Amino acid sequence: MPGGLWLLVFFLIPIFFMLSVSLQTGNLEQGFAQTWHFHRYVEVFQQYRPQFVRSFEFGTIATAITLVVGYPLAYWIAFHGGRHKTTFLFLLLLPFFVSFVIRTLACQFILADDGIVLGALKSWHLLPQGFHILATRTAVISGIAYNFLPFMALPLYVSLERIDRRVVEAAGDLYANKKDVFLRVIFPLSIPGVFAGILLTFVPAVGDYVNASILGGTSTTMIGNIIQLEFLQNFHYPVAAALSFVLMGVLLIGIFIYARVLGARSIEEYV
């Protein structure tokens, strides 16, 4: 029951409240009235489709990057970290002790056109003068990947760490080479970690707006930026609420399909 109460107070009530707001019409000065304006959902989706599509694109690429980078990282810590495992994990988490926004601002400073990295490379003529990273899609995607890497690496680490080493040894005893041990034993056993990591990374990555606003340029606006703009600058509460619901709905559908395809499979199916 405490769980149910928790859900009611912190999830269901706000959700119903937002749902109600998203179907109102009006403005801050004349007030908002409940008009059941369902068509708003179609309007906001049409109006901001490019930003929706872009958010999912950026989120997907960034998640893929964190997986590619995070897996070897987690694997190495879990299998070769030795007695320093905790130290390595702490190092992985260390950036989290600095505020998300500050970290992103630091990236902005480091990657500046004439900054310490690009400026040096340009003065050695390793890069053309006009080259820049900031204000590009690459910058935003990399920023998201950088900021959410621990969300991917930690669940991966937990699932890899939990693998019974005797199973790995047994595979070796049965003449599996290193590649087979990894592909047919270790990787399948780490699938729950991959599943959790992708969920934990993808969902906040799609809704992120900090990276786009600090590292982005003229055509990198994500749906999170639009929601923030509509809520805090334009005071279009219904539009912002509807956008949030569309985003949530699409994410939920995606996750549901993803879970059906990947999460519900048992380990045996991979072996």
Place this chain on the structure above:
Amino acid sequence: MNQQPDQNRVPIDPALLRGLTQRRFSRRDALKYAGVGAGSLSLAAFLSACGVKGTSAKASPTPSAFDFTPIYGNGTPAGVLNFANWEDYIDVDSKGNSPSLKEFTKETGIKVNYKTVINDNDPFLAKIIPVLQAGQDTGYDLIVITNGGPIERMIRLGYLTPLDHKYLPDWDANADPKVKNPNYDPGNKYTAVWQSGFTGIGYNSKVIKTPPTSFKDLLNPAYKGKVGMFANNQDLPCPALNSLGFDIDKSTPDQWKQAAATVTQAKDAGIIRSFYDQSYINALENGDTVITQAWSGDVFIASAPKSFGGDGFPEMKFVFPQEGPIYWHDNMAIPLHAKHPVDAITYMNFVYKPNIAGMMADFIWYVTPVPAARDYVLNTIKDPIVANSPLIFPTSDDLANAKQYKVFKSVQEEDDWNGVWQPVYSS
């Protein structure tokens, strides 16, 4: 969209609305509204009966007939002033205290709780408007809000305390005529200018040898990928309209679209690097941009030597475009239901004393509303760099063709305007 709310419907529980948008609220209120919330838990209350009551119907007072006694009483200050301001927007000594605030406390006995809680107008208003909507004190007696939308919105909503000018003799005597009776608050019924500034053009003179002369220079393909512009609904549109020779206040939606198209064209051609908020000045200093829309004070700070308190980039220059800079104003105002209105209006008057205005101008480096402060800066503080800077004490020539932010006649007009400009800077 201008539909009047149905008065028979139950309004949204203000506690919930506040919970969504506001951080500050006291334990007492939390308990009070917990009760209200529990009473309206049924789904029906949410789904069939939501709506927020409009407030613009509140009559705005006419100064002549208006009775200020209920607000200001007999003019005795309470001894406390809760002042919400922006970061770096007051004089500060080496210990982090403000000499002018100290002087105020010494002269009046009013203790000032100075809080730099405003980062941006709209998000700050998004926090206090729900509180005001619930008829409560925001916790601030004095706030500083920019014109060009935000302050007008507060006036239209009736969320500001009208000013009794009998408490403002120094304002009356010393305020620059240019900031009196502004188009966004005729008769200064609710506001007095804190500081002003210009939106013009900042550039890196190491890279750009011919000084730019117009907003149109920002669209020059020669600076491809190195141009910064503002991402907001006044600083981007007004200079663009102005550069095409359109009267900002009388411009038509067709002219808005025409001006927006010129900017969009430059964006699509890759000339504009990004649309920035306050971070544009870092982009200019870091070399990400070489020419950018800019606010006068920021460029002065960027170019001043580090020993002087600046950022030490002497190559950063600011120009007034020939078609005229945009002259904007940050305004002091007293929110409705403020607990200490007398203290607030006393302070409002206090900053219009030339010596106080001079102390602040010498630190803030935006445009002071008190021209007489220049003598104090030049002769008492002996700071000719500040006193002779047109960015801090503009000459009448500089101000001659300065333009003001757009004043919106209605929410509808503001929405239409934003609908044209927002897609330009947030695509």
